[in-house]
Amino acid sequence: MSLAFGLTVLLTGLKPEEIRNALNSQNKSRHELKTSEEELTDAPVIAQRPQEEFKFDPAPSPDRQKTTAAPFEPLPGESTLTQSSQQPSQNSETSSLSPTPSPIRIASADVNASLGMSSNEPTEQIRELTPIPDREFQYAATRPIEHHREILVPEPVAIPKRATRESMDHEVHHLKKEILHFRLAEARREIEDLRRDEQRTEVERVESELKKLREDIAELKKLRNEANENLATQVKAEQVTDETFTKQQDVTPTAPVETIKPVEMTEVVIETQELEQPLEEKSSTIEVTAGSKDDTYIFKFENAEVRDVLTTISKYAGRKVVIRPDVEGTFTGHFEETSAVQAFAAVIKANNFGVSFLGDYVLVRSHRDPKIR
Incomplete structure (x- = not known):
């Protein structure tokens, strides 16, 4: 600030007091204008629009001389004195205010510019200021911002049609896939x-x-x-006990006795002796021994009753035998290493007996019945 003030004093040839009075009057008018604007808009700061072009007012009102411009970087042919001259005006509100403003002469770095301008003449030619574009953001038109802060609103980026089409194709493919899964689930169900x-x-x-x-x-x-x-x-x-059988034998009628002619005593004695001689009885034998193999036996029968033979063999065969009363006779035989069933069948076949089976029971008859097994 001191350098700019010194250059102004040297170039214009004015006294320092005159320059201070002029600057103080200009600051006072700016302060009053700022106060009136705050009362009307209730906004302490009006945000500048970076993208809009700003111009200097060629004909300011006579009661106040104010130059408003957006902050910009100096061009090669312009001087920095104008910007530097505004910096002391912001911090000089506490300085003394001059009641009578005097004309100001502002120096310029331009060779062709005039050295002095009166207060009635235009302060400066119209110059358009173009802000430097920002590479990162594209700013929209700003509005008054509260709390002295600027909000940067990026412009919406247009989505290319190709991306939209690809997203739609993806959604359609996803929907088709879901429909296919649903149909497969229905078919499986x-x-x-x-x-x-x-x-x-x-x-x-x-x-x-x-x-x-x-x-x-x-x-x-x-x-x-x-x-x-x-x-x-x-x-x-059909089962008959021995007592019944003997009773039936006793009841049977006997043949009539024939009369015997008298004979000599000697003959009678001889005949009597012959009748009184005891009859020779043959002994019956039933022997059963185990064989060398399982379920095989050695059967030995000598002059044994058929009924006893069948009963003995049936015990080893595990069957219950029912023998009819008409089954009679004796049996003599020898079986080596044979089963009880085979021995039983051999005895039945040898005597030509009839047999019928029912469960565990075996019924033996004296003759074979063609209708019965």
Whole structure:
């Protein structure tokens, strides 16, 4: 500030007091104008518009001389005295104010500029000031900003059509993919329902067959029980004890006795002696021994009753034998390393007996019945 003030004093040839009085009057008018603007707008600071062009007022009002310009960097052909002259005016509000302003002569660095200008003449030619553009932001038109702060609003960036089309294609592809997944899920659900119906039908069919099979098994068991009862009743009816058999033999009529002619005593004695001689009885033998293999035996029968033979063999065969009373006779035989079933069958076949089976019971007859096994 001191350098600019000194240059002004040297170039204009005015006294320092005159220059101070002129500057003080100019600052006073600026202060009054600023106060009136604050009362009208209720804004302490009016934001400048960086993108708009500013001009100097060629004809200021006579009561105040004010030059308003946006901050800019000096051009090669312009002087910095005008900007420097404004800096002391901002901090000189406390200085004394002059009641009578005097004409001001401002020096210029331009060679062709005049050295002095009166207060009635235009202060300076109209000059357009172009702000330096900012490479980072594009500013929109500003408005009065509260709290003495400027808000930088970036302009909206236009989205290229290609990007919009690609985003739309992506959304369409995503929607198609979701629809495809939904249709696949529906198809799988339908297939599962069909498979479940088939399984349910198969289960019902198997249950019906199982129920029928159980009924058939119950009916067969019932028939078998009835057959066993009938056989047991028949066996009891046909079974005869030894006492009954002897009684029947005793009841049987005997042949009529013929009269015997008298004979000589010697003959009678001889005949009597012959009758009184004891009959030779043959001994009966039944022997059973275990064989060398499992379920094999050695059977030995000598002049044994057929009934005893069949009863003995049936014990080793694990069967219950019911023998009818008409089965009689003796049996002699020898079986080596044979099973009880085979020995039983051999005895039946050798005597030509008839046999019928019912469960664990075996009924033996004296003759074979072609209708019975």
